[in-house]
Amino acid sequence: MTITLGFEDGTLRIESDRESDPDLDSLPGVEVDPRSSTARAPAHHYAAIRDVLRAVDADVDDAVHDTGPVSLATSYELREYQQDALDAWLDSNRRGVLELPTGAGKTVIALAAMAACDEPTLVVVPTIDLLEQWQRELETEFDAPIGRLGGGEQRVEAVTVATYDSAYLRADELGDKFGLVVFDEVHHLGAEGYQDIARLLAAPDRLGLTATFERPDGAHETVAELVGSRVYSIDTDELAGDHLAPYEIRRIEVELTPEERAEYDEVQGTFVDYVRSSNINFTSGSDYLQLVKRSGNDPQAREALLAKQRAREIMMNADNKRRQLGRILDRHREDRIIVFTAHTELVYDLSERFLIPAITNETGASERREILERFREGAYSRIITANVLDEGVDVPDANVGVVLSGSGSEREFTQRLGRILRPKDDGGRAILYELVSSETAEERVAQRRR
Amino acid sequence: MLTKDLLRVSRRGGSYRPEFIGRESRPLAAKLIGTYQGHVGEKRGTLEEAVDAIEREEADFKLVRGFAALLDREGDFETVAPLPPERARRVAFEAAEAVGVASDDERERAIAQAADDLAVKPDDIESSLYADRDCNQELAAFDSRWEPDSLIEQYNLSLAQTALFDATEVRLKSDDPRALVTAVKRLGLMYEIEQPDAETGTEGALADQRTVVVTGPDRLFRRTRRYGTAFARLLRSVAATSEWELTATVEDHGTEREMTLRAGDVSVPGVDPVAEPSYDSGVESDFAARFEALDLDWDLQREPDLLETGASVMIPDFAFDYRYADFRVYFEVMGFWTPEYVEKKLGQLANVEDVELIVAVDESLGVGEEIAARDHRAIPYSGTVRVKDVVDVLREYEDDLVADATADLPAKIRPDGDVTTMKSVAEEYGVSVDAIKDREFPDHERLGQLLVRPAVLSTIAEELSTGMSLTETESVLDDYDLTDTSAVLSAVGYRVAWDGLSGGTLEERETQADE
Numbered sequence: 001m002t003i004t005l006g007f008e009d010g011t012l013r014i015e016s017d018r019e020s021d022p023d024l025d026s027l028p029g030v031e032v033d034p035r036s037s038t039a040r041a042p043a044h045h046y047a048a049i050r051d052v053l054r055a056v057d058a059d060v061d062d063a064v065h066d067t068g069p070v071s072l073a074t075s076y077e078l079r080e081y082q083q084d085a086l087d088a089w090l091d092s093n094r095r096g097v098l099e100l101p102t103g104a105g106k107t108v109i110a111l112a113a114m115a116a117c118d119e120p121t122l123v124v125v126p127t128i129d130l131l132e133q134w135q136r137e138l139e140t141e142f143d144a145p146i147g148r149l150g151g152g153e154q155r156v157e158a159v160t161v162a163t164y165d166s167a168y169l170r171a172d173e174l175g176d177k178f179g180l181v182v183f184d185e186v187h188h189l190g191a192e193g194y195q196d197i198a199r200l201l202a203a204p205d206r207l208g209l210t211a212t213f214e215r216p217d218g219a220h221e222t223v224a225e226l227v228g229s230r231v232y233s234i235d236t237d238e239l240a241g242d243h244l245a246p247y248e249i250r251r252i253e254v255e256l257t258p259e260e261r262a263e264y265d266e267v268q269g270t271f272v273d274y275v276r277s278s279n280i281n282f283t284s285g286s287d288y289l290q291l292v293k294r295s296g297n298d299p300q301a302r303e304a305l306l307a308k309q310r311a312r313e314i315m316m317n318a319d320n321k322r323r324q325l326g327r328i329l330d331r332h333r334e335d336r337i338i339v340f341t342a343h344t345e346l347v348y349d350l351s352e353r354f355l356i357p358a359i360t361n362e363t364g365a366s367e368r369r370e371i372l373e374r375f376r377e378g379a380y381s382r383i384i385t386a387n388v389l390d391e392g393v394d395v396p397d398a399n400v401g402v403v404l405s406g407s408g409s410e411r412e413f414t415q416r417l418g419r420i421l422r423p424k425d426d427g428g429r430a431i432l433y434e435l436v437s438s439e440t441a442e443e444r445v446a447q448r449r450r
Numbered sequence: 451m452l453t454k455d456l457l458r459v460s461r462r463g464g465s466y467r468p469e470f471i472g473r474e475s476r477p478l479a480a481k482l483i484g485t486y487q488g489h490v491g492e493k494r495g496t497l498e499e500a501v502d503a504i505e506r507e508e509a510d511f512k513l514v515r516g517f518a519a520l521l522d523r524e525g526d527f528e529t530v531a532p533l534p535p536e537r538a539r540r541v542a543f544e545a546a547e548a549v550g551v552a553s554d555d556e557r558e559r560a561i562a563q564a565a566d567d568l569a570v571k572p573d574d575i576e577s578s579l580y581a582d583r584d585c586n587q588e589l590a591a592f593d594s595r596w597e598p599d600s601l602i603e604q605y606n607l608s609l610a611q612t613a614l615f616d617a618t619e620v621r622l623k624s625d626d627p628r629a630l631v632t633a634v635k636r637l638g639l640m641y642e643i644e645q646p647d648a649e650t651g652t653e654g655a656l657a658d659q660r661t662v663v664v665t666g667p668d669r670l671f672r673r674t675r676r677y678g679t680a681f682a683r684l685l686r687s688v689a690a691t692s693e694w695e696l697t698a699t700v701e702d703h704g705t706e707r708e709m710t711l712r713a714g715d716v717s718v719p720g721v722d723p724v725a726e727p728s729y730d731s732g733v734e735s736d737f738a739a740r741f742e743a744l745d746l747d748w749d750l751q752r753e754p755d756l757l758e759t760g761a762s763v764m765i766p767d768f769a770f771d772y773r774y775a776d777f778r779v780y781f782e783v784m785g786f787w788t789p790e791y792v793e794k795k796l797g798q799l800a801n802v803e804d805v806e807l808i809v810a811v812d813e814s815l816g817v818g819e820e821i822a823a824r825d826h827r828a829i830p831y832s833g834t835v836r837v838k839d840v841v842d843v844l845r846e847y848e849d850d851l852v853a854d855a856t857a858d859l860p861a862k863i864r865p866d867g868d869v870t871t872m873k874s875v876a877e878e879y880g881v882s883v884d885a886i887k888d889r890e891f892p893d894h895e896r897l898g899q900l901l902v903r904p905a906v907l908s909t910i911a912e913e914l915s916t917g918m919s920l921t922e923t924e925s926v927l928d929d930y931d932l933t934d935t936s937a938v939l940s941a942v943g944y945r946v947a948w949d950g951l952s953g954g955t956l957e958e959r960e961t962q963a964d965e
Contacts, residue, residue: 009638009667033670035640037760042671172638172667172676196676200668295511302511330552348580355546355560357539362583367536380547 003053004061005046010172010200012046012064014039027052043175044226047095047204064202065176067120070158072142074115076108081234086112088232089207095228097186097208101236106209107134110182111141113207119179120158124167124197126185129359132369134161134184151365164194171200180205183227187212190219198226248431253438254320264314267307274304315437317346321404322353324435329354329382332400336375339384341404347386360386401432451611451682456516459613466700466707468609470715471513471602478508479598479605482517486525486592494527495585520604524594531581533570538578541567600719607689607716611682613709617698618673620681623659624694627756628765630662633687637680639664643758656693660756675701685711690721734767734783737810737835744837747773747882748844754780760801770844774882775851779806779844783835784815792817799824808843810835848884855881862890868903869931870894875901897937906930911942920946920954 003024006013014024015038025032029045041049046064053060078086085098086109094117100106114121123138125131128151138146138159147160149170156177167174181201183189186208189198198206208227214220224230256264278294278301291308294301329337341347344360351358357371357380374380383398458469481504489497505514529535545564551557565572580586596604614620621644624630634641644661664684666677681698688694696711741750754769757780766780784795792815799809799821808827811818821828829839863886865875876883883899894901913926923946924935932938939945939956946954 011667011670029671031670035642035665035670040667040670042668193676196668196674297510299509326552333550333552348583352579353557355542355551355557357543370540380543382547 002059002061005049005064007043007064007066007176007202008040010043010175010196012041012043012049012202014041014049042199043202044199046202050204065179067158067177067179069118069179070120070144072115072118072121072144072159074111074141076111076141078108078112079105081238082109082112085109085232085234086116089113090116092228092231094180094205094207096206096231097210097213097223097227097229099210099213099230099233101234102211104234106184107137110184110207110209111137113182114142114159114180117180117205119205120177121160121180121182122167122174122178122201122203123159123161123182123184124164125161126164126188128163128365128368129372130184131161131163132365132372153365164188164197167197168193171197175201175203178203180207183208186210186223186227187215187220189223189226190215190217195222195226248429249434250431251434251436252324254318254324254435255438256315256318257320260314260318264311267310267314270307271304271311274300274307313343316341316343316404317349318437321435321437322350325350325402325404326354328400328402328433335381335400336378336398337382337400337402338398339382339402339404341384341386344386346404347384351384354382356382356384358384399430401430403432403434451615451679452516452519452608454612454615456512456519457612457615458510458512458516458609461702461707464707466613466702466709468606468613468709468711468715470606470609473602475513475602475605476598478504478513479517479596479601482514482521483594483596483598483601486521486589486594489589490592492589493585494587494589497589498585516605516609517601520596520601520608521592521594524592524596525589526591527584527587528590529582529586530588530590531578532574533568533578535578535580535582538564538568538575539580542575542579595719603717603719607686607718610711610716611685613700614681614685614698615678616675616700616702617678617681617709618665618675618701618706619669619699620664620684621697622662622664622684622688622694623656623696624688624691625656625659626691626753627659627662628753629687629691631756631763631765633684634662634664637683639666639677639680639684640669641665641763643756643763656695662756673699673701673706685716686718689713689716690718737783737837737840738768740837741840744841746841746844747848748779749773754778757805758803759798762798764798764802766807772848772851774855774876774880774885777806777847777851779808779847781808781810781840783810784812784817796820796824799826806847808840810840848882852882852885855879855885856888859886859889862892864893865891865901868906870901872896872899872901895941897941898934900932900934900937902930902932902938902941907938907942910938914939914942914944914956916944916955916957918956920952920956923956 002017004013004015004017006015012030013036014027014030016024024030024039027039027041027045028048029041030039030049031041033040050060050062081100082105085100089096089098090113094113098106098109100109110123123134125134131148131150135146135148138161142159144159145157147155147157148162149156149160149166150163154166154170156174160178162170178201181198181203183198183206187210188194189208206227208223213223213230213233278291291301291305295305325339339350339356341350344362347358347360350356357375359368359371363371371380371383375383460467460469482501485500485504486497489500501514501518505511508514531538542561542564545560545567546557549556549560549563551560561572561575565575568575622630631641642663642665644663664681666674666680668674668676685696688696692713694713698709698711700707700709738750738752748770751769751771753765753767756763756765764782766782768781768783770779770781771777772779782795782799784792796817799807808829809821810829810831811821813830813832818828818830827843829835829843831839859879859881863875865878872883872886876886879886891901894903895907910926910930910932914923923939927933927935927938936946940959943959944956945959947957948954
């Protein structure tokens with residue numbers, strides 16, 4: 001008997017040429033597909049199916065992967081904890097998630113893993129900036145063309161970097177091209193759509209990297225199922241002192257101007273009035289969703305929603321925050337500064353006001369690359385951004401961070417902190433400024449995350 | 451397609467239905483088209499404020515946004531600035547780096563220096579800095595395809611497509627199943643055919659059509675919305691046919707709902723549905739023309755429906771529907787193509803579901819026996835398919851059908867009317883004339899295709915007399931709906947003595963004529 005395994009649009013098509021073969025649908029994840037009169041399985045079961053067939057010594061015609069091995073070598077010397085992490089992953093049948101704080105050199109471990117596997121590899125990353133950064137790293141390290149999917153380019157090579165979005169869109173077509181897949185910031189894989197990437201790829205070897213594995217919504221369980229469970233973990237405290245710079249937080253409360261205060265009170269009042277007259281009490285996030293839902297066909301709900309948005313804009317954009325930022329810029333003329341804020345409009349406002357290079361989701365790939373490059377080289381000492389640098393992008397040697405108007409989610413906060421946790425040349429402490437408007441809802445947000 | 455936040459659906463009574471719009475939305479559509487036209491030469495930000503203002507006046511802001519999203523695609527937005535903005539920025543940031551900008555004064559110095567470096571005025575730097583941001587771009591031209599009515603049509607299509615984003619499975623019928631299956635394959639989807647008896651309630655042009663159940667490869671393992679955009683694209687192909695029905699299973703925030711769309715709900719602007727499929731060979735079109743010229747008891751259907759063959763489908767070229775019974779014979783013309791084609795066809799014929807199928811096969815293929823071995827009737831042809839050969843096969847089916855029909859008929863038939871025809875009696879029983887031709891009609895006398903009560907004939911005999919003109923005679927017979935003049939006259943003992951070509955008078959038949 002011969003069992004044929006083939007890849008078809010994100011699934012494995014499994015056929016056998018004799019009826020006396022064992023039931024194909026007893027293999028892991030395999031079901032009978034009346035549409036094609038064959039058996040079929042989600043591609044991520046490939047490794048398990050292959051292992052079972054090997055164990056029973058079946059005659060298998062395996063046409064799942066249409067690529068051969070590649071030769072990858074890295075010159076990085078791993079630190080002790082990095083080597084431990086790599087070994088733990090190799091020992092877990094080359095599956096699993098490594099949990100390390102930002103700045104601990106996750107990329108280096110991934111490069112070493114790729115060199116250990118010598119297989120065509122897909123690296124999946126959440127942002128354009130990480131895409132650029134990984135591409136640069138891979139091009140430097142490996143003597144091979146590096147493919148790229150995302151930021152306006154769609155080029156597949158034996159080693160390819162892709163954004164989660166591009167990988168999602170093309171997973172069913174690319175699933176047979178790679179033996180190893182690396183998920184940077186793997187917690188993103190918990191999102192319903194992104195799960196498809198891991199489901200539709202046949203790659204047997206899977207490596208996940210993250211600073212925070214567990215998610216409050218329990219989605220890390222899905223990640224464990226698709227990539228493997230957490231096989232190594234080390235936290236900031238264990239690394240601090242050794243490999244990460246210490247930092248200090250300075251929180252500055254900013255008063256609204258009288259005009260802002262008056263407008264804030266008015267729009268906030270509109271919102272509160274609606275809430276009182278409706279049955280929504282805003283004890284949880286789902287109540288806010290309820291309001292958004294109602295606003296679709298209830299003009300009053302819509303008005304309330306717009307008022308709430310305006311109130312948030314006022315406190316986030318408070319004019320005194322701009323002045324306070326000027327003071328910080330004045331105080332740190334010799335330092336390297338990154339300014340964060342959640343609002344794109346505020347980024348451009350401050351960029352124009354202080355002539356600071358800005359990076360947002362509107363910034364094109366080449367200009368983004370140029371600005372980061374110039375910041376890295378020291379041609380620019382300041383940069384302002386709207387969240388897009390939140391995760392894992394190397395911005396070396398920045399020692400001052402300013403956060404305007406944070407959103408209050410814990411993840412965002414720690415990862416923003418991580419952004420400036422870089423060893424300084426002169427050993428000086430890094431500083432993080434947090435600017436919040438006082439006596440507004442925003443203050444409560446800032447307190448909640450302490 | 452619209453973004454999902456602009457989806458408008460009604461869930462009234464557990465249903466799930468896009469909130470389609472009609473003529474009542476013309477004023478709003480016209481107003482928005484006018485707003486775009488009126489903002490040519492202005493910034494996108496200004497245009498958006500104008501649209502926001504309309505949004506606040508209207509009860510349904512999502513409708514306004516939906517229209518605006520469609521109109522946005524019709525506009526040409528351009529960056530208008532004295533300097534290339536990216537260059538202006540780089541020079542300004544470099545100058546700021548040199549100056550160290552933390553205050554307004556320092557900013558002014560940096561701008562002045564940048565202007566100096568580029569030999570332009572400071573204002574040119576200021577107005578160029580972020581002129582390439584979307585919101586600062588200008589609407590250079592707005593040559594819209596849409597009039598208010600076609601914008602509404604496009605909106606409804608886009609809205610239905612958007613609703614399909616969350617679909618996990620789609621069930622389809624169309625009067626052009628070939629187009630359907632082609633589109634399904636092109637979009638990387640999979641399908642199954644459902645037998646028609648499982649279906650109830652469809653009427654009209656789609657009554658005979660089988661349902662095509664469309665899913666994506668991964669659907670076998672779980673309900674997934676991954677193929678939603680492919681379903682949305684599929685709708686565009688489906689909506690371009692003239693008769694169709696689509697039922698989608700939609701995953702609506704954890705609840706499964708059913709959405710049904712039909713030809714009347716959405717259409718594709720500027721596309722007239724193609725009612726008649728084209729023929730893919732001259733042999734087929736030639737056959738169709740010659741067959742239809744004969745007036746047989748069979749109706750010819752072109753590309754009638756989908757037949758399951760293993761994991762695939764075949765669409766026979768024709769079907770013949772028998773007029774007097776629910777009986778269909780499929781007909782496939784197998785021309786000379788390539789060995790692979792022949793191989794594929796034979797494979798299809800071997801696996802096709804259990805139906806009556808005639809295959810016309812080019813003699814040069816030499817596969818007639820193989821087809822017969824697959825339980826189908828093979829008709830060899832060379833050059834053109836001879837209609838007679840097909841009719842002969844149909845006759846054989848017809849003989850069986852007539853025999854079946856006859857078995858259910860009474861031996862003696864007693865129609866109600868004084869005068870009737872074989873045809874109308876056959877229709878009354880839902881059979882062909884052939885089926886009743888050997889029956890007895892004890893109350894009537896049969897005159898050719900006419901059935902007449904003897905009493906009527908006696909009355910007529912009394913009204914007629916020798917020497918009556920043909921014209922008078924015919925007017926008497928007309929009173930009794932008797933059309934076959936010579937048969938009736940013969941039955942009552944008269945005949946026409948012809949006088950020239952048209953006129954004549956009655957005379958009694960000679961006795962020996964009856965013998």
